[in-house]
Amino acid sequence: MNRLDVSKAAIVVVDIQNDFCHSSGYQGLRGKDVARVQAAVGRLEPFIQEARDLGVPVIFMQNLHDPQSDTEEWRARHLEPRASQSCLPGTWGAEFFALEPQPGDHVLLKARYSAFVNTGLEELLRSLGRTSIFFCGAATSICVETSLRDATCLDFLVTIVDDCCGDYSEIAHNNAVRAVASGFGAVTQSKHVIEGLRVSAECG
Numbered sequence: 001m002n003r004l005d006v007s008k009a010a011i012v013v014v015d016i017q018n019d020f021c022h023s024s025g026y027q028g029l030r031g032k033d034v035a036r037v038q039a040a041v042g043r044l045e046p047f048i049q050e051a052r053d054l055g056v057p058v059i060f061m062q063n064l065h066d067p068q069s070d071t072e073e074w075r076a077r078h079l080e081p082r083a084s085q086s087c088l089p090g091t092w093g094a095e096f097f098a099l100e101p102q103p104g105d106h107v108l109l110k111a112r113y114s115a116f117v118n119t120g121l122e123e124l125l126r127s128l129g130r131t132s133i134f135f136c137g138a139a140t141s142i143c144v145e146t147s148l149r150d151a152t153c154l155d156f157l158v159t160i161v162d163d164c165c166g167d168y169s170e171i172a173h174n175n176a177v178r179a180v181a182s183g184f185g186a187v188t189q190s191k192h193v194i195e196g197l198r199v200s201a202e203c204g
Contacts, residue, residue: 003132003157003186004196006204010130011051011058014115014137014144016041019086019093020063021138021166026086026093032168037138038098040166044136045099047164047190052102054197057128059106061115061137061147063087064094069111115147122154132157134193136164141176149184158185161193 003009019026021037028034048058065085075085087094101107110119125133133156135148144165151158160180167173181187 002200003159004193004200005132006054006056006197006200008130008132008157009051009056009134009197010125010128010132011048011056011134011136012115012121012147013044013048013058013060014135014147015061015063015139016044016097016099016137017063017087017093018095018097021097022093025097026084027168034168036168036170036173037166040136040138040164041098043190044164047136047161047194048099050194051134051197052104054194054201056197057106057130058101058104059108059121059124060096060101061108061110061119061121061143062094062096063111063143064089064109065111113143113146114150115143116150116154125156132159134159134161136161138166139172140165140167141172142167145176145179148180152184159193160185160187161190162187163189 021034021041022028023034052058064087066089106124108119108121115121133151135144135158137144148158148160160177162177167176177187
């Protein structure tokens with residue numbers, strides 16, 4: 001199967017939100033190096049626009065947390081539970097950072113690291129006939145990698161778009177990319193994805 005088949009491809013954009021990307025957001029205020037994530041977002045915007053132009057669906061995952069979604073076990077997942085939480089409904093931190101979904105894009109809400117847990121993402125992809133998934137977003141080593149691993153186990157053909165993913169350290173990003181390449185999926189750059197999709201569109 002050709003993972004660059006334009007009729008089978010979809011882009012999944014994970015958690016590009018103020019709390020994860022903005023210097024005044026939750027992670028930025030905790031001292032995380034959000035500049036690395038912001039750089040990835042800058043590369044992501046033209047990538048997803050070119051994908052849209054080729055007819056490839058773009059799906060934004062938006063992280064939201066509230067008392068209904070967050071169980072006691074989830075809140076206690078860290079050895080030292082945090083008093084605060086990111087991406088609360090109705091807050092600036094939960095809003096998208098630097099780019100907005102466009103008409104024709106899909107937006108799904110999630111409350112866990114994986115984009116597939118209680119979100120309807122699998123059902124949406126199946127209904128669209130999309131089986132080759134390109135993952136972008138933040139953070140590479142947490143929500144992006146977790147989502148990609150789940151997609152592999154659900155029998156999707158998965159690719160991490162290296163330059164369109166961001167993490168708060170180079171080590172964390174590179175370790176996640178190596179983990180993906182070791183057995184979960186493919187790793188490539190956005191320019192190669194667009195080149196391949198264009199060839200597929202021209203041949204189709």
